[in-house]
Amino acid sequence: MKYHLVTLGCAKNTVDSMRLEQALRAGRHLAAPAPDDAELLIVNTCGFIDAAKDESIEVIRELDAQRRDDQRLYVVGCLTEIAEEQVRSAVPNVDATFGAEQWDEVAADVGAASTSFDIPQPSLANIGAPSAYLKISDGCDRPCTFCIIPTIKGGMHSDPTDRLLAEAKFHAAAGARELVLVAQDSTAYGEDRGDRDGLAVLLEQLSEAVPDLPWMRLMYAYPGRVTRRLAETMARLPNVVPYLDMPLQHAAPSMLKRMKRPSVNKSRESIAHIREAMPNAVLRTTFIVGFPGETDAEFEELLDFVEEQRFEHLGAFTYSPQAGTPADLMADQVPEEVKVERYGQLMELAQSISHDANRSVIGQEFDVLVESAEPVESASGDLVVVGRTVRDAPEVDGLAFVKGEFAAGSMIRARIDGALPYDLLCSPVTG
Numbered sequence: 001m002k003y004h005l006v007t008l009g010c011a012k013n014t015v016d017s018m019r020l021e022q023a024l025r026a027g028r029h030l031a032a033p034a035p036d037d038a039e040l041l042i043v044n045t046c047g048f049i050d051a052a053k054d055e056s057i058e059v060i061r062e063l064d065a066q067r068r069d070d071q072r073l074y075v076v077g078c079l080t081e082i083a084e085e086q087v088r089s090a091v092p093n094v095d096a097t098f099g100a101e102q103w104d105e106v107a108a109d110v111g112a113a114s115t116s117f118d119i120p121q122p123s124l125a126n127i128g129a130p131s132a133y134l135k136i137s138d139g140c141d142r143p144c145t146f147c148i149i150p151t152i153k154g155g156m157h158s159d160p161t162d163r164l165l166a167e168a169k170f171h172a173a174a175g176a177r178e179l180v181l182v183a184q185d186s187t188a189y190g191e192d193r194g195d196r197d198g199l200a201v202l203l204e205q206l207s208e209a210v211p212d213l214p215w216m217r218l219m220y221a222y223p224g225r226v227t228r229r230l231a232e233t234m235a236r237l238p239n240v241v242p243y244l245d246m247p248l249q250h251a252a253p254s255m256l257k258r259m260k261r262p263s264v265n266k267s268r269e270s271i272a273h274i275r276e277a278m279p280n281a282v283l284r285t286t287f288i289v290g291f292p293g294e295t296d297a298e299f300e301e302l303l304d305f306v307e308e309q310r311f312e313h314l315g316a317f318t319y320s321p322q323a324g325t326p327a328d329l330m331a332d333q334v335p336e337e338v339k340v341e342r343y344g345q346l347m348e349l350a351q352s353i354s355h356d357a358n359r360s361v362i363g364q365e366f367d368v369l370v371e372s373a374e375p376v377e378s379a380s381g382d383l384v385v386v387g388r389t390v391r392d393a394p395e396v397d398g399l400a401f402v403k404g405e406f407a408a409g410s411m412i413r414a415r416i417d418g419a420l421p422y423d424l425l426c427s428p429v430t431g
C-alpha cells in the first residue's frame, strides 16, 4: 500500500512522523510524494494554538475534498488527542483518528509492524538531509499556566538511551552533519528514571557514538535546569556547538509567578553558566507578550531584561488563550491591539541586537553547512549558496550566504564579509 503523510506543527512532530513512517515502511508500505498516488492519506496534526488547529482542520478538509472514493483518510497527532470531536464534526468522513504517539496503533490498523524497533530504520524524508532532528523525550511535567502540552502529551517520558544512540548513528551514516536535539523540555532528560544529570550524560554518550558528526545542537532547555555541569559538558565536547535555545517566556517577576515559570534569577543563573563556560556561545530565547494582566511596567521590565542579556536570537509570540489551561480563565486578558503593539516593540529591539551580534563577527571565519546547492543571486549580483554557521539553528534562525557553488551537505570554511539583521554574507576561505 502507498501512503501520503502530511506533517504540521513543530520539529517534534516531524520526528513523530519519522517514527510513524518507520513503522509503515517496516510493513512494506511505501511513501507517495503526491496524494493522488496514495491509497492512505495521513495528516499528523498540531493542536498547540488556535491558528495551528485551524490550519490542521483546513488541510484535512482539503485532502477530504480532493480524495477519491478508494482513498482512506486518517488524522493523527496532537489535535485528535485534545479535540477529536472537533475534527470529526469539521470533517465527518475521516476514516480513523489516533492520538499523539499512537504509532503502534496506526501501524497495527494498516497491517504494519510495531514502532518499537531496537535499531531505527531509515526515514525517507530525512535521508541525506544535512540536519536531522533527534527527539530525546516527550511530554512535560512543568506547570506553565498557558500551556496545553502536558494535557496533550502527558508527563515527561525519556526515550531509551540505546535507541537514541542508534538513531544518531543512523543519521550520521546517512550523511547528516548536524543533529538537533529536541524535546518539550530537553533538560529534564532522564529525570523520569531518577537520573540527575541525564542530559549531560546523554550528550557525552552521543558525542562518543557519533564522533565524526560535527554539530550537535541543543534546543528547548528549561531555565534553572541548565547547570554548571551541563554548560561545562557542552563546552568540553568537541561536537556540541556553543549554542543554546532556552525559552524564557517573560522576565518580570510578577508575570513569571502568574505563568508559574522559574524566577528571573534562575534564568540569569543559567545564562551565566553558559556564557562562562562558552564565551562565544549564541543564545536563543522566546517570549510571550500580552499574557493576562501584563501591564506597561511589566512589559518594560521585559524590554530591560532583553537589553541586559542581549540574546543573539529572539522569537516572540502574542499570547493566545488555550482552552483547558489556567491562563484561559484569568481575568485581565490584554486587548489584541496592545499585544500586537508590544510584539512590534520587542521584535524591533531584538532585531537591532541580532544585527549588532552579526556585525560583531564580521572578519571572523566559520564553518558553513551548505543546505541548498541551488545557487541564488544576491543583491550585489553574486551567485551564492545558502547555508548556516553554528550560530544559527535550522528553520528558526538566520542563514549564511556563501559566494560560489558548493554541494548541499558540504561544510566549507568561510569568512564573514557582511551582516544583515538576521543573515550573514560570506566568502569561501581558500588555501
Ligand code: SF4
Residues within 6 Å of the ligand: 140, 141, 142, 143, 144, 147, 148, 149, 150, 184, 185, 222
Ligand atoms: S515547559 Fe514548555 S512544554 Fe512544559 S508546560 Fe511549560 S511551556 Fe509547556
